[in-house]
Amino acid sequence: MSFKRLYLLYFFVGFFFLVGCGASETPTGIAQSASSAAQEEMGTAEAAPKSDAAPKKAQNNSQFSHFPKAYNWVNDFANMMADEEETALSEKIKQYEKATTNEIAIATVETIKPDTDIVEYTRSLGNYWGVGKKGIDNGVVILIDKESRKIRIASGLGLKTILPDDVCQSIIDDQIVPEFKNGNIIGGLDKAVDRIMGMLQ
Numbered sequence: 001m002s003f004k005r006l007y008l009l010y011f012f013v014g015f016f017f018l019v020g021c022g023a024s025e026t027p028t029g030i031a032q033s034a035s036s037a038a039q040e041e042m043g044t045a046e047a048a049p050k051s052d053a054a055p056k057k058a059q060n061n062s063q064f065s066h067f068p069k070a071y072n073w074v075n076d077f078a079n080m081m082a083d084e085e086e087t088a089l090s091e092k093i094k095q096y097e098k099a100t101t102n103e104i105a106i107a108t109v110e111t112i113k114p115d116t117d118i119v120e121y122t123r124s125l126g127n128y129w130g131v132g133k134k135g136i137d138n139g140v141v142i143l144i145d146k147e148s149r150k151i152r153i154a155s156g157l158g159l160k161t162i163l164p165d166d167v168c169q170s171i172i173d174d175q176i177v178p179e180f181k182n183g184n185i186i187g188g189l190d191k192a193v194d195r196i197m198g199m200l201q
Contacts, residue, residue, distance in 0.1 A: 063124070064124060064125075064127070064128035066114065067124065067125055067128050068107070068109065070107075070129045072086070072087075072090040073089075073090040073094055073103075073104065073105055073106065074086050074087075074089045074090040074093065074106045074189075075105070075106065075107045075108070076108050077107065077108055077109050078109055078110045078146040079108075080108045080144070080146065080185045081108075081185050081186050081189075082186070085186040086186075089106070089186065089189060089190055089193065092190075093105075093106075093193065096197055100200065100201070101133055101136070101138060102138045102140075102159075102197075103131050103132050103133070103138065103139045103140070104131075104139070104141075104142070104196060104197075105126070105129055105131045105139065105141050105142070106141075106142045106143075106189060106193075107125065107141070107142070107143050107144070108143075108144040108146060108185075109143070109144070109145055109146065110146050110147060111145060111146070111147040111148070112145050112147075112148070113147075118143065118145055118148065118150050118152045119152060119154075121143070121145075121152075122141055122143045122152040122153075122154045123154055125141060125143065126139060126141040126156075129141075132156040132158070136156075136158050137156035137157040137158035137159070138156055138158045138159055138200075139155070139156045139159075140153065140155050140156070140196055141153070141154045141155075142189065142192060151172055151176060153168040153171060153172060153192075159200065162199055162200060163196070163199065163200075167199070171192050171195055171196065172192070174195075175191035175192040175195055176188040176189065176191070176192050
């Protein structure tokens with residue numbers, strides 16, 4: 001077992017997970033006072049990602065200026081996966097998006113600071129990256145905060161009936177957590193993606 005695998009195994013034993021599934025306001029809704037239920041869902045960005053590109057959004061919104069910029073469908077900012085694993089999962093998601101238009105973005109971050117609420121952070125990240133097609137809201141974001149040892153899954157309004165809170169929790173509990181506890185980060189994420197893809201077919 002490599003040093004990295006050994007470290008991750010130690011890191012995730014006894015891991016505390018913030019589970020659940022949510023969605024966020026649209027960028028416009030963030031600037032306004034959120035009052036409707038729709039504003040609480042994850043909206044799509046002004047420039048939704050193309051079928052052959054990573055999630056992207058206009059970078060001129062100061063609300064999101066401290067967030068990392070997506071470079072692929074899987075964005076391992078916390079260096080928790082091998083490069084080839086990350087690339088393979090990104091390609092899998094890319095091909096799925098081309099076939100269905102549904103979008104799944106994954107991010108691992110060292111910390112969400114200066115933010116403190118992973119729910120809001122995941123919502124805003126989904127908006128910043130423009131995950132999901134505009135007008136359809138068919139995006140899913142999986143976020144792992146390495147420092148706080150929390151995970152969050154957020155879905156767009158268009159997927160809410162298929163991926164409600166209890167389903168997202170079961171994805172974390174049944175697919176992600178068991179693999180993470182064994183130090184198998186890519187395995188947990190891959191299984192979670194497979195389950196999401198199967199449900200959204």
